Amino acid sequence: MPNLIEPAAPTSPEEYRQLARDIFRELIEIDTTDRSGDVTLAARAVQRRLLEAGFADEDVTLAGPHPRKMNLVARMRGTGARGPLLMLAHLDVVDADPSEWATDPFAFVERDGFFYGRGTTDQKAMASIWTANLIRMRREGVEPDRDLILALTADEEGGEHNGARWLTHERRDLVDAAMGINEGGFGRMKGGWRISNNLQASEKVYLDLELVARGAAGHSSLPTGDNSIYHLAAALGRIAAHAFPVQLGEVARAFFERMSRIDTGPLGDDMRALLAGTADADAIARLTAVPQYHGMTRNTWAATRLDAGQSNNTIPQSARAIVNCRLLPGETPEEMERLMRELVADDRVEVRQEIAAKPSPPSPLTPEVMGAVEGITEQMWPGVPVVPVMGIGATDSLYFRQAGIPMYGVCGIFLDVDDVRAHAPDERIIIQAYYEGQEFLYRLVRALSS
Structure with missing residues (x-):
């Protein structure tokens, strides 16, 4: 595999890289578009993995208002010394016209140092990483000082059953948290070199x-x-x-x-x-x-x-x-x-x-969050700055911010600023960047829960 980012950064142990990749493949190959797909199938796939890893039935919940649009919410219980940390990602993807793609958009293809498929960047990468990392922490016997809540949701991209809105309005008990991590901030790279690790703290x-x-x-x-x-x-x-x-x-x-x-x-x-x-x-x-x-x-x-x-x-x-x-x-x-x-x-x-518009307040740039993100960024990519950003698009973080839960968009996955393919044909993610993001998010959750 060619080295597309210089220099290489730490990644998770091989067994957990393989686990994340396997989950990633499974999710990519499930059509979760609003028009023809089924988010519930993807949610059930994650549910099965968590139950097989030893999570209790009562800690892995499928909930939602529509048979094809169920959300997965799982909880890893901690000591309760602090309020829960939410790990959010959406399972749905935008439509993909196969005639516009060089590969099948709903096939997981590994080629030339990239993973290809609809949702590889938006946002099944983060969903698979969260799932693999939660299983890793359970296997390692990690006891966090706060509950860790995984929420994988429907209809972020569109549709009538937005999972984040439904959960905050109808099942707040499942997702109530002191703060959360979501999409919205990627690493920026150009010409194979990292420029900044962005942290989204507000959005228009x-x-x-x-x-x-x-x-x-x-x-x-x-x-x-x-x-x-x-x-x-x-x-x-x-x-x-x-x-x-x-x-x-x-x-x-x-x-x-x-x-x-x-x-x-x-x-x-x-x-x-x-x-x-x-x-x-x-x-x-x-x-x-x-x-x-x-x-x-x-x-x-x-x-x-x-x-x-x-x-x-x-x-x-x-x-x-x-x-x-x-x-x-x-x-x-x-x-x-x-x-x-x-x-x-x-x-x-x-x-x-x-x-009706859906305004949401900015999340404060607290020393707890900034310190953790900056510290891990320096460990993994010395000299790369952390840059707070305001999202000019929209993410599901807005529903949680409306509910009083500060949300931060950061993932440690670096994308080429000249080749962003979310929502576009031949969507892809650099394999090395995917694995680096997996380790970054693992370290970030550990830092924020110990």
């Missing part, structure tokens, strides 16, 4: 705003200015022209402070100026030309859907658009809705929230 708020423009319907041979499509297009133009101001929260500030030590070029200078409050318009423009930096420093919105008309020769009475918004923590959906109405400035265009 997802909000869909719907615009409905109304006008006079009629035959296209008798056009007037009162055309719903024109009204909608003008409104979208005003929305597109709006520039949101830069805002730095705790996590974004920590991100740029640490990234400014890594990037010694002009962008690093721009980051330092931003932190000092002296960045001019050119510096901000250079920084925010990087999509991730743009998303971390301001609210954003983007038109994503359009719908109008029934035939080519009829002027429609109404035209509809969806504008997807990503709000910084602390920003309210109502304020975004109000701002959009002001920009539209047309009573022929209605603006409303299509689906």
